Amino acid sequence: MPDSLTGRRRSVLHETRCQTCSLSSLCLPLALEVQDMDQFDAIIRRRAPLKKGETLFRQDSPFTSVYAVRSGSLKQVTTEGSGDDQLTNFYLPSELVGLDGIDEEQYPGTVVALETTTVCEIPFDRLDQLSESLPELRGQLYRSMSKELRDDRRMMRLLSRKTADQRLASFFTSLSDRFRRRGYSPYSFRLSMSRADIGNYLGLAVETVSRILGRFQSQGLVEVSGREVHILDLESLIQVAEEEGAK
Amino acid sequence: MPDSLTGRRRSVLHETRCQTCSLSSLCLPLALEVQDMDQFDAIIRRRAPLKKGETLFRQDSPFTSVYAVRSGSLKQVTTEGSGDDQLTNFYLPSELVGLDGIDEEQYPGTVVALETTTVCEIPFDRLDQLSESLPELRGQLYRSMSKELRDDRRMMRLLSRKTADQRLASFFTSLSDRFRRRGYSPYSFRLSMSRADIGNYLGLAVETVSRILGRFQSQGLVEVSGREVHILDLESLIQVAEEEGAK
DNA sequence: TGGTCGGCATGATCATGATCAAGGAGGAGG
DNA sequence: CCTCCTCCTTGATCATGATCATGCCGACCA
Numbered sequence: 001m002p003d004s005l006t007g008r009r010r011s012v013l014h015e016t017r018c019q020t021c022s023l024s025s026l027c028l029p030l031a032l033e034v035q036d037m038d039q040f041d042a043i044i045r046r047r048a049p050l051k052k053g054e055t056l057f058r059q060d061s062p063f064t065s066v067y068a069v070r071s072g073s074l075k076q077v078t079t080e081g082s083g084d085d086q087l088t089n090f091y092l093p094s095e096l097v098g099l100d101g102i103d104e105e106q107y108p109g110t111v112v113a114l115e116t117t118t119v120c121e122i123p124f125d126r127l128d129q130l131s132e133s134l135p136e137l138r139g140q141l142y143r144s145m146s147k148e149l150r151d152d153r154r155m156m157r158l159l160s161r162k163t164a165d166q167r168l169a170s171f172f173t174s175l176s177d178r179f180r181r182r183g184y185s186p187y188s189f190r191l192s193m194s195r196a197d198i199g200n201y202l203g204l205a206v207e208t209v210s211r212i213l214g215r216f217q218s219q220g221l222v223e224v225s226g227r228e229v230h231i232l233d234l235e236s237l238i239q240v241a242e243e244e245g246a247k
Numbered sequence: 248m249p250d251s252l253t254g255r256r257r258s259v260l261h262e263t264r265c266q267t268c269s270l271s272s273l274c275l276p277l278a279l280e281v282q283d284m285d286q287f288d289a290i291i292r293r294r295a296p297l298k299k300g301e302t303l304f305r306q307d308s309p310f311t312s313v314y315a316v317r318s319g320s321l322k323q324v325t326t327e328g329s330g331d332d333q334l335t336n337f338y339l340p341s342e343l344v345g346l347d348g349i350d351e352e353q354y355p356g357t358v359v360a361l362e363t364t365t366v367c368e369i370p371f372d373r374l375d376q377l378s379e380s381l382p383e384l385r386g387q388l389y390r391s392m393s394k395e396l397r398d399d400r401r402m403m404r405l406l407s408r409k410t411a412d413q414r415l416a417s418f419f420t421s422l423s424d425r426f427r428r429r430g431y432s433p434y435s436f437r438l439s440m441s442r443a444d445i446g447n448y449l450g451l452a453v454e455t456v457s458r459i460l461g462r463f464q465s466q467g468l469v470e471v472s473g474r475e476v477h478i479l480d481l482e483s484l485i486q487v488a489e490e491e492g493a494k
Numbered sequence: 495t496g497g498t499c500g501g502c503a504t505g506a507t508c509a510t511g512a513t514c515a516a517g518g519a520g521g522a523g524g
Numbered sequence: 525c526c527t528c529c530t531c532c533t534t535g536a537t538c539a540t541g542a543t544c545a546t547g548c549c550g551a552c553c554a
């Protein structure tokens with residue numbers, strides 16, 4: 001493309017509008033009419049893509065915006081005391097990052113890209129203002145937060161009652177489901193996170209993650225090669241995830 | 248009080264207004280001006296007190312309202328599959344119950360009073376409407392949800408990285424702190440929940456809770472007699488709660 | 495081509511907390 | 525007063541998953 005506009009074209013790419021975004025049916029403006037979407041669109045700041053390992057924001061930095069993931073994925077890590085990190089969330093396209101920073105006006109964790117990732121920055125004060133005149137937007141914002149609360153409760157349940165096998169099985173079925181909702185194959189996907197990340201998130205040692213993955217594989221539930229995952233028997237996997245009282 | 252108004256007086260008691268409520272500095276209308284508080288006050292429905300063990304709402308029933316705790320305490324229990332309950336939260340005065348039901352329009356758990364408890368019912372559609380014209384109210388609602396998200400993350404960390412000792416210590420220091428903020432003694436209080444509830448919440452067996460309480464007692468950290476708790480050495484308790492990487 | 499380093503797998507041992515079992519304390523109701 | 529509960533405590537054993545240790549593989553680079 002020997003085109004003097006190449007540069008500009010790329011920037012136009014970043015500035016794709018909500019109206020043309022394939023995620024709009026999952027994202028915040030989900031319930032908006034076309035003309036309202038314009039208003040919403042106007043407050044959004046596109047960001048240059050983050051490369052793998054780059055930071056979206058750091059723990060304790062001042063809260064200014066929430067971010068909608070457009071492509072790629074991120075993890076949120078909270079450090080407390082010295083050295084002891086806790087990975088509290090993975091974020092996939094259409095999900096909203098940073099909502100837990102509103103309260104204390106600083107972000108409670110560092111958010112890092114797991115692969116090349118693009119996000120839409122939504123300044124929170126503008127969003128709040130706009131939510132005054134757009135009840136649908138406001139409702140969607142409440143729903144997003146509520147959903148996150150609900151997901152957190154599920155996670156607590158996983159951490160406090162499930163065995164290592166159940167945790168891994170839940171992790172895969174949940175990922176599978178999230179991919180399906182986004183129009184990707186629920187059976188074949190690539191993990192953007194390391195085994196260590198998975199272990200940290202699920203409250204398991206890396207070795208345990210590795211071992212159980214091996215076992216799942218030998219049981220014909222999944223086929224795993226590095227970060228490439230094929231789910232062979234989703235039904236059984238779901239069953240493992242829900243097994244009665246860890247027994 | 249041989250007074251024909253006694254009955255009415257009691258009902259007036261339930262209908263105490265936000266303006267005179269000692270919790271208003273912690274509760275939703277926290278940031279409202281007097282005249283705005285009137286509007287808020289108008290949408291609230293006072294409820295007859297719940298007795299110990301009575302249910303505020305049941306899991307999967309349709310979401311209509313959030314509730315502010317006025318006095319007493321409650322627990323939220325989520326049942327999944329058969330028989331396997333998870334206690335996901337305890338609620339104290341000024342806290343908001345039911346926010347995790349917005350998303351799917353039904354409550355994700357059953358909420359039960361742990362003792363005689365009064366709540367203010369806030370119909371959510373009215374609250375949402377009102378939040379349109381009262382930015383402060385809207386902000387406070389966002390903050391409440393955000394805070395709950397943040398607390399959930401803390402809980403996940405507790406469940407996935409902390410030892411049983413650390414969990415119990417965290418539980419007590421957190422309770423202590425919550426009581427202090429509400430103007431009660433941070434050193435002496437009565438647990439409204441059973442050991443089983445505590446264990447369920449913290450992901451521990453009842454026996455473990457009991458044993459560790461005994462140990463804390465013999466170490467001079469607390470004095471426990473039934474549900475009566477005296478914290479003797481809050482400093483050390485905090486230290487136990489935060490010990491480096493479970494080591 | 496050898497060297498190093500990060501990510502992953504696998505084996506051996508160990509520790510924490512669950513589970514099983516029994517018994518005590520306190521309250522409610524006959 | 526006794527009895528039946530529920531809630532709590534304490535002891536003994538066991539199992540799950542952490543930890544420690546080792547080695548492999550592929551990437552990146554001198």
